[in-house]
Amino acid sequence: MGVTPASPNPPAPGAVVSDKTFSASRWTKGNLWFPTRIVVSPLRVSRVKRRLLSRSEESISISQVASVKISTGIFWSDILIESTGGTDPITSHGHRKADALRIRDLIEGFQAARR
Numbered sequence: 001m002g003v004t005p006a007s008p009n010p011p012a013p014g015a016v017v018s019d020k021t022f023s024a025s026r027w028t029k030g031n032l033w034f035p036t037r038i039v040v041s042p043l044r045v046s047r048v049k050r051r052l053l054s055r056s057e058e059s060i061s062i063s064q065v066a067s068v069k070i071s072t073g074i075f076w077s078d079i080l081i082e083s084t085g086g087t088d089p090i091t092s093h094g095h096r097k098a099d100a101l102r103i104r105d106l107i108e109g110f111q112a113a114r115r
Contacts, residue, residue, distance in 0.1 A: 022103055028076055028094025036092045038079065040106045042113070045081055047090045058090050062111055068104045072097050079103060 019041040024031045034050035046059040060083045069080040077100035081090040095103075 020102075020106055022095060022099045024092060024094035025076060025096070031094050036094070038090075038092055038095070038103055040103055040110070042110050045090060045103075045107060047092055058088070060085075060087070060090060062107065063114060065107055065111065068107055070100045070104060072100070081107070 019039050022038045022040070024036040026032055026035055030036070034052075037048045039046040039048060042062065044059045044061050045065060046057055048055060048057050060081060064083045064085050066082045066084040069082070071078040071080075076094045077097050078093040079091065079095060079100050083089065
């Protein structure tokens with residue numbers, strides 16, 4: 001009677017999990033024309049920022065992610081993903097709160113699956 005699983009449709013063991021992409025809101029600073037995207041895959045976390053004629057991409061291996069910090073405001077959240085390798089952290093602002101929490105949960109889930 002009304003029992004729901006902890007996560008809807010969990011991936012089967014050995015199943016191929018596709019990349020998940022989260023875009024920042026166009027209403028935030030620096031995201032009007034080309035919003036920043038965070039791509040989370042089982043192998044890496046990437047920040048992709050497009051420009052008019054180019055794009056920049058930063059990535060950190062899932063096994064090298066040390067922490068994920070989320071700062072929430074009234075409407076939007078800022079995400080800071082730090083690595084254990086001493087490289088610059090991945091930062092992104094203007095994401096929905098639910099997306100920021102989903103990014104953190106995906107990273108933690110992929111790290112737990114690798115152990």
